[in-house]
Amino acid sequence: MNKNDLKSKILAAFSEEEWAALAAGKEKAPVSDFNREILLRLREQDEVFSGEADDNAVAELYQTVAAFLESCWSDEPGAHAYVLQACAALAFLYQIPLHPQNKVHYESCVRNGKAKYFCPMREEKSGSVCLFCPAETTTELENISRSRCSEAAASRGPVSALVMEEIFRAGFQDAGIIPTGELIFYPDVRKTCEENRCGGYGRSWACPPATGTLEECRERVLRFGQMQLFSKAYLLADSMDFSCIGSIMKDFKERSRALNSRLRQQLHDILVLSNEGCGRCKTCTWPEAPCRFPEELLPSIEGYGFNVSELAEKAGIPYQNGKNTVTFFGAVIYNEKNDNRRRQLNA
Numbered sequence: 001m002n003k004n005d006l007k008s009k010i011l012a013a014f015s016e017e018e019w020a021a022l023a024a025g026k027e028k029a030p031v032s033d034f035n036r037e038i039l040l041r042l043r044e045q046d047e048v049f050s051g052e053a054d055d056n057a058v059a060e061l062y063q064t065v066a067a068f069l070e071s072c073w074s075d076e077p078g079a080h081a082y083v084l085q086a087c088a089a090l091a092f093l094y095q096i097p098l099h100p101q102n103k104v105h106y107e108s109c110v111r112n113g114k115a116k117y118f119c120p121m122r123e124e125k126s127g128s129v130c131l132f133c134p135a136e137t138t139t140e141l142e143n144i145s146r147s148r149c150s151e152a153a154a155s156r157g158p159v160s161a162l163v164m165e166e167i168f169r170a171g172f173q174d175a176g177i178i179p180t181g182e183l184i185f186y187p188d189v190r191k192t193c194e195e196n197r198c199g200g201y202g203r204s205w206a207c208p209p210a211t212g213t214l215e216e217c218r219e220r221v222l223r224f225g226q227m228q229l230f231s232k233a234y235l236l237a238d239s240m241d242f243s244c245i246g247s248i249m250k251d252f253k254e255r256s257r258a259l260n261s262r263l264r265q266q267l268h269d270i271l272v273l274s275n276e277g278c279g280r281c282k283t284c285t286w287p288e289a290p291c292r293f294p295e296e297l298l299p300s301i302e303g304y305g306f307n308v309s310e311l312a313e314k315a316g317i318p319y320q321n322g323k324n325t326v327t328f329f330g331a332v333i334y335n336e337k338n339d340n341r342r343r344q345l346n347a
């Protein structure tokens with residue numbers, strides 16, 4: 001079946017009255033926000049899909065989801081159509097996982113413009129809806145992390161391996177090590193900050209001028225011997241789709257803060273940089289008062305005068321990940337030898 005025919009079939013599954021109720025959040029049966037969002041996206045956005053959806057697979061998905069709903073949600077038969085059609089749209093049109101990220105905690109990476117998903121909840125048994133989901137098991141991710149950490153342990157030592165392990169645990173997709181002696185601090189990058197095209201200059205403690213002069217940044221970095229650059233790529237609907245940049249940036253920052261927090265529990269002295277400004281508080285205290293959360297403050301990697309594409313090359317990780325993607329970078333700066341106050345995490 002042509003995917004656009006499947007789209008028409010899904011749209012035709014509900015009456016105009018039901019679509020209006022869905023848009024107003026007033027359906028007669030319960031619908032999750034996730035399924036509502038997917039169905040309304042299909043109806044309201046003028047997306048054209050390319051390729052075919054296998055007829056047998058579509059029929060099997062409907063049967064499997066219907067059987068599942070019948071067995072565990074038989075008291076709400078009116079809700080089933082919303083789940084069925086949302087699952088079909090997710091599996092065959094959008095090709096994204098059938099459950100929301102915040103429920104199943106799947107991870108993703110983007111390579112050459114193509115997204116891959118890894119779900120820790122995936123069930124491989126027959127009759128499971130997971131069999132129709134584009135998310136794979138987390139085995140591949142775990143294997144990548146394990147082999148990269150072993151390489152880091154062999155080439156640099158246990159602290160580098162620990163930093164890399166935490167980078168992958170935080171959901172970043174790439175990491176590479178650069179000795180700090182190879183870093184170049186560019187006055188021109190700082191000049192770009194001053195032009196304030198990003199709107200972050202002079203807005204928080206994470207950006208210049210609050211981060212200090214380039215020389216002060218250099219001194220702060222060169223107290224350490226290693227930098228581990230990390231990155232995550234995100235897929236955009238198309239090259240002009242900037243609507244989701246805010247949420248992508250937030251996701252990257254939250255992962256960076258989680259990484260910083262876990263590393264600070266294990267290592268004595270580190271510096272973690274992230275992309276662009278801070279955004280942790282609604283209104284920053286800069287310059288009137290000190291930062292409210294100095295332990296969580298992640299200065300901007302560009303604000304330290306780094307040319308990020310050059311760092312990516314030195315670290316051996318891709319600077320770009322294909323068409324319609326955006327890749328963000330951060331860095332952990334640490335000493336392999338001096339972190340003798342390492343502590344074990346309970347979790």
Ligand code: SF4
Binds near residue numbers: 098104106129130135
């Ligand atoms: S793999 Fe299974 S549990 Fe995970 S998102 Fe897909 S359907 Fe849901």
Ligand code: SF4
Binds near residue numbers: 204
């Ligand atoms: S944590 Fe709050 S106070 Fe500190 S730099 Fe960020 S926004 Fe400003």
